[in-house]
Amino acid sequence: MSATKLETLALRKEYPGTVALDSVSVCFEGGKIHALLGKNGAGKSTLVKLLAGAIQPTSGCIHVDGRDVRMRSPNEAFANGIATVYQELSLVPQLTVAENIFLGRTPKRRGSRGLMIDWPQTFADAQKLLAEIQVDLDVRRTVAELGVAQQQLVEIAKAMSFRPSALLLDEPTSALAQHETKNLFALIRRLAANGVAIIYITHRLQELEAIADCITVLRDGKLIGSIDMADANAEGIFTMIFGRVEQKERPASLKAGDEAILQVNNLRRKNALTDISFTLHTGEILGIAGMLGSGRTELLKALFGAEPFDGGEIRVGDTLVRSANPMRMKQLGIAFTPENRKAEGLVQILSTRVNMCLAGLNRIAPRGWLNRRREKKIIDQLAGDLDIRVSNIDFPVSSLSGGNQQKVVIANWLTTEPRIILFDEPTRGIDVQAKQQIFQIMWDLACRGISSIFVSSELEELLEVCHRILIMKSGRIVGQVRPEEISADELFVRCLEK
Ligand SMILES: Nc1ncnc2c1ncn2[C@@H]1O[C@H](COP(=O)(O)OP(=O)(O)OP(=O)(O)O)[C@@H](O)[C@H]1O
Ligand SMILES: [Mg+2]
Structure with a gap:
């Protein structure tokens, strides 16, 4: 897979009464994991949705490998090699892992009563995909039987079934406990090693050391900056995200009463x-x-x-x-x-x-x-x-x-x-x-x-x-x-x- 370059030029998104994204020009490169950071409401999901074709910019443009692309739907984003996993999981719990991966695109074959799902093919394709990205899951299990961490892997497998050159992940770890993130991180690193550009949103700053190659910070819809992880330190990242804020500590005098409520x-x-x-x-x-x-x-x-x-x-x-x-x-x-x-x-x-x-x-x-x-x-x-x-x-x-x-x-x-x-x-x-x-x-x-x-x-x-x-x-x-x-x-x- 060739390394891709995903670039935004003065990208802007307005909603009535808010500028969700304000003239952001930023570049995401293939083979790297770009952490996208910012406090609540900073514009991270908005940027991801614009790159995913889920919403349209008010002005500005998006370049993929130097080409100006207009993406009017998620399908057009897929066609440009961009796949997304959103903040809220979108799997259908009652369906199997394989069906979820190929939702709406399951292989069909002609049967006695017309076109029907080709189950052996569906399972075989899903198995092959999971083997390729080295995820160990039974494709015949229903998603409801899986834990959240495994469901997250299925979401990524589904996105990878479109063979994207850029993968956008909006808070993939927010529903996971810290120790559950290991497999996910390993998978993301393998995908990046294959040349995929990863854009990764997280609020867990302690993850950055383990996962990010570079970080990009938004605040109030504006780009604050992009830096290499090698040049970053915790305090600097914190200041980029929040500006100057005072850290509050637990009041020393805080004592519980002795009356049972x-x-x-x-x-x-x-x-x-x-x-x-x-x-x-x-x-x-x-x-x-x-x-x-x-x-x-x-x-x-x-x-x-x-x-x-x-x-x-x-x-x-x-x-x-x-x-x-x-x-x-x-x-x-x-x-x-x-x-x-x-x-x-x-x-x-x-x-x-x-x-x-x-x-x-x-x-x-x-x-x-x-x-x-x-x-x-x-x-x-x-x-x-x-x-x-x-x-x-x-x-x-x-x-x-x-x-x-x-x-x-x-x-x-x-x-x-x-x-x-x-x-x-x-x-x-x-x-x-x-x-x-x-x-x-x-x-x-x-x-x-x-x-x-x-x-x-x-x-x-x-x-x-x-x-x-x-x-x-x-x-x-x-x-x-x-x-x-x-x-x-x-x-x-x-x-x-x-
Ligand atoms: N459909 C919409 N209509 C109006 N305002 C919106 C809409 N979607 C987002 N916004 C506003 O745009 C701003 C940026 O929102 P966005 O969801 O991109 O933030 P975020 O950085 O992803 O935050 P979080 O960390 O809380 O998920 C917010 O002020 C939000 O209220
Ligand atoms: Mg968000």
């Missing part, structure tokens, strides 16, 4: 949770560490009443709950920010304004009447506290950048003025600065006596933020640690061990 006794659900018992105190931030599938999300859902439990009890303050449902738990002061913002957290077609107030409607519209003044006050305050960037609060929430959508999910639950907030992976897809803002929110809430339960796959985060961390495995709590007693590596080992 939540008591969980022998909570069980068949095949999911076994004998879960713990106490949460006022103003306490309680972390839950554990591998994927260890029951962390199931536990939060049970506490919120989103999934029933078979036995045991939950005591919120003085109220004993033997059967929970979200309405009841919300009344008792529990809020829940789910991990999957697209499916559970937001109503994509509704505006940012509405999405920020869904959970807290009874406060904003007491007795059913919407109080616009109160609504505006609450929204302005939250948008400021969380630094939510919106060009127009009445546009669909789907027009927000990934990280800003995540912040809307959190804002929505803060409007309910809860006593306890259950955070399930709240920092997924969020830039370092926004992450700090979310931690700051948890600390501020804690200072006001509001408690949090915080699930995260990033163990460093748990150690930075929490008072205490429970370790879950196979639906049980198998240990409890204090952040000052343990390192991230040791905690990781504790999550794995029998």
